[in-house]
Amino acid sequence: MLGLSAAVQLSMVGAMGQRLGAREATWVSILGTLLGLAIVVVVQAGRDRHTSLPNPLDRRWVVAGLAVVLVAALLISARDIPLYFALTGTIATVFLILTGVLVPRLGLALFFAAVTLGTVSGALVMDDLGAFGATPQSVSLGRALGVGLVGVGTVIVRRAK
């Protein structure tokens, strides 16, 4: 699932990069990631209004204030592109948080193999649809075989002792 979402994010960053430039697309994406994290942290904050982040972001109102600044920066940054691109980076929010949870349990090789499987599967579908203005690229035998090989490799890494 994380890999699938990464494929969507990569397509959106690529589309933004063609309109704004690579650095600028990265900027918009990262602002979205920080905004997504801020929302998660504010929602998760306990009744004592303290967050899980280190000082000075350990108080809910500070993170909430930062979220407002991030929304403003995103709205300005995405002024010349469709507004949904402002949400690009929020996709990475879950990926980053779950990296900290899953890598210690699965090991890095298995984690990344599974993410790659999700990414190439997602890319196959996104390319076929021509998502976000990209030129459609239909599913061919070679590309489907490639996804199959990634799947087999992921299973082998999973079974390896």
Place this chain on the structure above:
Amino acid sequence: MTEWAYLALAFALGTGTAVQLQMIAAMGQALNPQSAAWISANGSYAGVAVALGFALIVGEGSGLPTPLDETAVMAVAAILGIVLLFRLARSVPLYFAGTGLFATAGLIGSAFLVPRIGVAVVFAAFTLGTLSATLIVDHIGAFDSERRRVTTERVVGVGFVAAGTILMRTAG
């Protein structure tokens, strides 16, 4: 020769992604997953803000709307990001503040390489770099992680993933 240098750069950027993921995992265990994610994203933000500010200083301009295309505004954004990053990362070893820079380098490096050697080749070399590095990172137990030794089966498995990724990107 130049093309080999570009390939080596894409491979190296891929290994950086593996190191970044393991650093996030290590910070997640030392602090918590949310803090690890924030410190990494904050580092990426600071890196991009510095890159955008540098581009403005050398006259390359910016594709961002006003007022974010002004040097002073981007300089303030970069400084605030750097100050916040070091404040947040002070309870972990200092090098963890650089975690997010691997993502910045990967994104900007890809933008440099794609027009020169093509997206399929960059993606393949990058993924190969990441996959190779994941085996080594697991094997040595980098950043105090659990050690998972390199075995023939793991190498074969990662080889399949790499071959499938390359086929996926190069097949018509």
